[in-house]
Amino acid sequence: MSVSEKSVLNQKAESSAWKPKIIGFCCNWCSYAGADLAGISRFKQPPYLRIIRVPCSGRVNPVYVLRAFQKGADGVLVAGCHPGDCHYATGNYFTRRRFLIFKRLLEYVGFEPGRFQARWISGAEGQKFADNTKKVVDDIKTLGPNKRMRLDSIPQIKY
Amino acid sequence: MKKVIENLRETAARLLQNKEAEVVIGWGLGSEAVRTQPVFITSPDNVDKLVWNPFCVNGLTKYLSDLKTRPGKIAVVVKGCDSRGIYRLTQDNIIPRDKVVVIGIPCAGQMSYTKLASKMDVSGQLNDVEDKGEDLLIKTSKGDFTVKKSEVLLDKCLTCEHHNPVVADHVVGDTINTCPTPDNYEEIKKFEAMSTEEKARFWLSQFERCIRCYACRNICPGCTCRECIFDAIKPDWVGKEINVSENELFHLTRAFHLAGRCVDCGECDRVCPMDIPIRLLNKKLLKDCKELFNMEPPGSTEEGGSVLGQYRLEDPEEFM
Amino acid sequence: MANKSLKKVQLKSLLDKIAGSGQLIAPIQSDGITLFKPVQSGEGVVLDYQNAVIPPKDFFFPQSEKMFSYDTSDPTWAIKPEEGVPERVLFGARPCDVKSILLLDKVFDAEFRDDIYIDKRNKTTIIAVSCNDCRHTCFCGAFGISPGEAEGADLLFTDLGGRYLVEVLTDKGSTLAAECSDLLSDDDGNGPAAKEKAVAPAKEKQMNIDLEGVKAKLDNMFEHPIWAEESLRCLGCGTCTFICPTCHCFDIVDFNNQSSIGYRYRCADSCQFANFTRAAGGHQPRPSKMERIRQRFMHKLRYFVDRYGDFGCVGCGRCLEKCPVNLDIAQIINKVKEVG
Ligand code: SF4
Ligand code: SF4
Ligand code: SF4
Numbered sequence: 001m002s003v004s005e006k007s008v009l010n011q012k013a014e015s016s017a018w019k020p021k022i023i024g025f026c027c028n029w030c031s032y033a034g035a036d037l038a039g040i041s042r043f044k045q046p047p048y049l050r051i052i053r054v055p056c057s058g059r060v061n062p063v064y065v066l067r068a069f070q071k072g073a074d075g076v077l078v079a080g081c082h083p084g085d086c087h088y089a090t091g092n093y094f095t096r097r098r099f100l101i102f103k104r105l106l107e108y109v110g111f112e113p114g115r116f117q118a119r120w121i122s123g124a125e126g127q128k129f130a131d132n133t134k135k136v137v138d139d140i141k142t143l144g145p146n147k148r149m150r151l152d153s154i155p156q157i158k159y
Numbered sequence: 160m161k162k163v164i165e166n167l168r169e170t171a172a173r174l175l176q177n178k179e180a181e182v183v184i185g186w187g188l189g190s191e192a193v194r195t196q197p198v199f200i201t202s203p204d205n206v207d208k209l210v211w212n213p214f215c216v217n218g219l220t221k222y223l224s225d226l227k228t229r230p231g232k233i234a235v236v237v238k239g240c241d242s243r244g245i246y247r248l249t250q251d252n253i254i255p256r257d258k259v260v261v262i263g264i265p266c267a268g269q270m271s272y273t274k275l276a277s278k279m280d281v282s283g284q285l286n287d288v289e290d291k292g293e294d295l296l297i298k299t300s301k302g303d304f305t306v307k308k309s310e311v312l313l314d315k316c317l318t319c320e321h322h323n324p325v326v327a328d329h330v331v332g333d334t335i336n337t338c339p340t341p342d343n344y345e346e347i348k349k350f351e352a353m354s355t356e357e358k359a360r361f362w363l364s365q366f367e368r369c370i371r372c373y374a375c376r377n378i379c380p381g382c383t384c385r386e387c388i389f390d391a392i393k394p395d396w397v398g399k400e401i402n403v404s405e406n407e408l409f410h411l412t413r414a415f416h417l418a419g420r421c422v423d424c425g426e427c428d429r430v431c432p433m434d435i436p437i438r439l440l441n442k443k444l445l446k447d448c449k450e451l452f453n454m455e456p457p458g459s460t461e462e463g464g465s466v467l468g469q470y471r472l473e474d475p476e477e478f479m
Numbered sequence: 480m481a482n483k484s485l486k487k488v489q490l491k492s493l494l495d496k497i498a499g500s501g502q503l504i505a506p507i508q509s510d511g512i513t514l515f516k517p518v519q520s521g522e523g524v525v526l527d528y529q530n531a532v533i534p535p536k537d538f539f540f541p542q543s544e545k546m547f548s549y550d551t552s553d554p555t556w557a558i559k560p561e562e563g564v565p566e567r568v569l570f571g572a573r574p575c576d577v578k579s580i581l582l583l584d585k586v587f588d589a590e591f592r593d594d595i596y597i598d599k600r601n602k603t604t605i606i607a608v609s610c611n612d613c614r615h616t617c618f619c620g621a622f623g624i625s626p627g628e629a630e631g632a633d634l635l636f637t638d639l640g641g642r643y644l645v646e647v648l649t650d651k652g653s654t655l656a657a658e659c660s661d662l663l664s665d666d667d668g669n670g671p672a673a674k675e676k677a678v679a680p681a682k683e684k685q686m687n688i689d690l691e692g693v694k695a696k697l698d699n700m701f702e703h704p705i706w707a708e709e710s711l712r713c714l715g716c717g718t719c720t721f722i723c724p725t726c727h728c729f730d731i732v733d734f735n736n737q738s739s740i741g742y743r744y745r746c747a748d749s750c751q752f753a754n755f756t757r758a759a760g761g762h763q764p765r766p767s768k769m770e771r772i773r774q775r776f777m778h779k780l781r782y783f784v785d786r787y788g789d790f791g792c793v794g795c796g797r798c799l800e801k802c803p804v805n806l807d808i809a810q811i812i813n814k815v816k817e818v819g
């Protein structure tokens with residue numbers, strides 16, 4: 001088996017000890033507020049989403065997504081205001097184009113569909129935030145741990 | 160071909176004579192029969208160095224970005240595909256349109272060095288090329304060779320959308336009337352149809368062998384950032400280490416930075432020393448931008464810009 | 480030790496045997512290009528190739544390699560050296576590439592001794608293979624290298640049609656030959672003459688480049704306009720230097736995955752990159768492509784001679800073939816001879 005073949009496929013969770021690590025880039029004005037609302041409303045959601053607050057979903061550079069995978073994320077979510085509601089008026093229209101394309105690129109080179117997701121969640125949608133977190137976590141659990149791009153598990157051959 | 164060369168040299172001499180341009184960037188004979196090399200002509204006495212033949216593969220527009228601080232105007236010779244690079248550079252505000260004098264040559268197709276080298280002795284010096292319809296008669300100091308055009312044509316020329324340059328201040332050569340053959344992305348569809356596992360296996364083995372020489376970036380008329388993300392040291396966005404992960408980060412980022420901006424000149428693919436099919440990534444992005452946002456081939460009109468730097472309210476919605 | 484002979488049909492068994500008792504590195508076909516890779520057996524090893532895209536230099540001086548690692552949660556903060564390579568055999572190196580390793584020895588194993596390199600060197604037995612045919616870009620003859628000689632290798636194989644002539648060049652080679660003695664027989668004495676004939680086509684076909692007077696001329700060409708002229712078309716990519724068997728410049732970088740564990744690695748760097756000479760504070764002693772191109776050719780054809788008494792190029796032809804803008808070192812040599 002060549003080096004790449006070994007690293008190609010993400011083996012399914014070998015042990016039940018594995019807990020998914022999901023990075024969520026959430027815009028300050030909507031999705032982050034939505035997360036807040038989900039919290040104060042005490043909606044139940046699995047504790048695997050680690051949120052990074054960004055000013056706007058348009059701030060999310062696709063390199064951040066790849067970097068997250070490199071550093072060990074099992075899944076990445078980008079969440080922002082509904083189109084039309086952007087705090088900066090148009091930021092998320094750019095986000096939409098960008099990640100429609102980027103998601104397809106990732107899948108084209110063999111990332112499993114679902115590893116990367118994007119979602120519009122407003123500040124009033126606490127329930128949607130919690131439901132979405134559940135969905136993302138379920139998806140990632142089905143996919144298992146991500147090995148692709150992880151810097152701490154690059155196959156090393158000695159030569 | 161002879162008439163085109165004469166015309167080209169005359170035009171170049173006139174531009175230099177009248178100070179309409181300070182330098183003419185074109186192709187000159189290379190060190191082997193079926194190679195040309197970029198030449199930079201500054202005096203009307205040297206225009207004889209300029210040539211035109213089916214081996215003028217190099218895209219020359221990127222040099223505009225190198226030379227943009229030179230005083231005076233810069234003339235550059237372009238084929239159809241290269242000409243889209245002119246609009247890439249002007250849309251990106253790399254160089255003002257009125258600083259550039261575009262000499263366009265309608266092009267029926269260029270021949271691949273690699274394919275030619277497997278069919279003939281390419282080591283001599285080129286004396287002449289004759290177009291015999293289906294065949295090319297290549298006369299070199301090591302003998303004459305006849306090759307079938309269809310066997311040595313660059314792949315990109317099979318799906319050429321602009322045989323005639325989209326922009327030219329001076330056209331040398333006759334307009335080409337063969338119908339443009341836009342890509343229907345059959346090949347990309349084949350790759351899209353593969354299973355996730357097959358895709359991963361294919362791409363990771365390609366990324367793994369990249370040596371990060373950045374030839375693909377350096378030839379690209381869309382890669383003109385003052386400081387490239389791959390050169391940045393603080394922060395070091397992409398590690399310098401050569402491994403499959405950093406290489407993949409490089410490849411996906413490079414491709415994505417060209418999404419909606421790549422003019423599909425195919426140069427990155429040609430220059431890669433490791434034969435990585437970079438074009439399959441660019442083509443995928445072209446296809447998606449076309450399907451999702453109805454994008455024209457980038458660089459084919461003066462207006463426009465980057466598809467990802469624009470939006471429409473009615474863009475497809477998948478994230479609701 | 481006397482010359483040996485190996486039946487061609489036995490070659491695979493020989494490689495299988497070597498692979499079975501240690502690491503074997505050999506040229507294989509990988510997605511359309513020839514590359515040296517560690518292999519598990521003789522299956523798929525290509526023999527009639529003309530130079531791999533990446534030279535076997537990579538097994539002595541990899542494009543990127545870890546130097547040591549550390550863990551700051553360990554109270555002693557001990558530096559953990561990298562485990563070395565296993566004992567291995569490099570099969571199929573061409574004479575030019577073998578010579579390039581001797582040149583690297585001058586850099587890494589002389590005045591300054593580079594342990595990581597030397598470890599790899601000591602643990603590798605090199606089996607060179609003569610060239611029966613060559614690429615039209617080859618010009619090893621210019622540097623006194625012959626397609627049928629491989630000083631620096633431990634064994635030299637030459638394809639004589641039905642059999643290989645096996646020349647034993649060093650003690651290491653003789654040990655390996657002894658281990659494989661069941662597959663080898665003694666040469667009947669006709670080997671050397673047959674070899675001359677076998678490599679004649681390669682000698683004939685390669686470019687004839689004469690280096691007479693080039694070094695002396697370059698000594699006075701630092702300010703010559705040729706560099707500005709030739710560098711105009713250069714893209715400043717790393718192709719020519721990264722595929723060159725003698726280029727050996729590297730950069731040292733620390734990596735930390737935002738945890739207590741980190742490592743230091745070195746990776747090839749290229750004098751054609753702008754960042755190569757950029758100093759802290761932004762000073763740039765080689766600000767344009769002119770200085771960088773001059774550096775590359777001067778290093779190979781002048782400075783290396785001054786410092787180590789040999790040219791820093793072996794005429795493998797890789798850079799000629801792969802440079803995207805046809806900046807051809809052989810052509811440069813000829814131009815240097817012509818200009819005033
Ligand atoms: S793509 Fe078109 S214009 Fe470009 S080289 Fe091929 S035929 Fe000529
Ligand atoms: S040209 Fe090829 S090898 Fe060089 S950086 Fe680009 S993809 Fe990698
Ligand atoms: S990405 Fe490649 S094909 Fe696209 S413009 Fe750049 S060099 Fe040309």
Ligand code: SF4
Pocket residue numbers: 374712713714715716717718719720751801802803804805806
């Ligand atoms: S000489 Fe050629 S291969 Fe080397 S940096 Fe310049 S363009 Fe790249």
Ligand code: SF4
Pocket residue numbers: 719722723724725726779791792793794795796797798799808
């Ligand atoms: S400079 Fe070119 S020809 Fe000389 S050893 Fe390096 S790659 Fe080979």
